[in-house]
Amino acid sequence: MKKLSALCAIVIIFFTIFQSCQPSSKQVAAPADTHLGEMMGQMQYYVVKLGLALQHRNQPLASFYMNEVNETYQDIVDKNIMLDSLDISKMIQEILAPAKNQLSQTIQQNDTADFLSGYHAMIMKCNNCHHETNHQFIVIEEPHEDFNGQNFNFPTRKN
Numbered sequence: 461m462k463k464l465s466a467l468c469a470i471v472i473i474f475f476t477i478f479q480s481c482q483p484s485s486k487q488v489a490a491p492a493d494t495h496l497g498e499m500m501g502q503m504q505y506y507v508v509k510l511g512l513a514l515q516h517r518n519q520p521l522a523s524f525y526m527n528e529v530n531e532t533y534q535d536i537v538d539k540n541i542m543l544d545s546l547d548i549s550k551m552i553q554e555i556l557a558p559a560k561n562q563l564s565q566t567i568q569q570n571d572t573a574d575f576l577s578g579y580h581a582m583i584m585k586c587n588n589c590h591h592e593t594n595h596q597f598i599v600i601e602e603p604h605e606d607f608n609g610q611n612f613n614f615p616t617r618k619n
Contacts (some may be wrong), residue, residue: 466491496548503532504600507586511603512547514567522567522575533560546593555592559585 502509510525533552541548565580591599597614 478546496536496543499532499539503529503536505585506532507600508603511579511583514579515603517572517575518571519567519570526564526567530564533557543593548593551592552591555583555589556582573589 469472493608495606506525506528510522510529513521537549539549557564559582561579563582566574566578583600586600589597590596591598596615599613
């Protein structure tokens with residue numbers, strides 16, 4: 461029994477020393493209360509409202525919803541979210557940020573001629589990110605007639 465207790469103590473000490481030697485720059489997992497699906501649902505909600513505001517050329521409303529999109533985006537970035545081995549917070553910055561930032565600038569400048577093309581580019585980047593994270597079955601659409609915010613058809617690969 462003493463040998464088993466001594467062995468357990470050695471294992472615990474080894475584990476503690478091993479953990480303390482890990483590099484401090486290691487990516488920290490998101491807190492347990494971070495729910496990526498909820499955050500993405502919130503993002504989709506604001507993206508839909510943004511699209512409707514842009515379709516109606518309502519710059520003040522589009523600006524409001526663009527700010528909401530930016531806040532939700534920043535929450536995802538700040539949470540350092542990992543999904544399996546995928547760094548979601550980093551990927552969203554690499555894939556979505558350029559189109560999102562361009563659309564923000566277009567809205568700020570009230571460039572109504574580019575509202576819809578900028579929005580389309582952002583939606584395409586959302587779907588690109590879903591593909592890169594093995595969630596290609598989540599297809600975000602632009603608002604249209606009989607629209608509910610998401611395409612529930614199984615995607616077919618386009619060549």
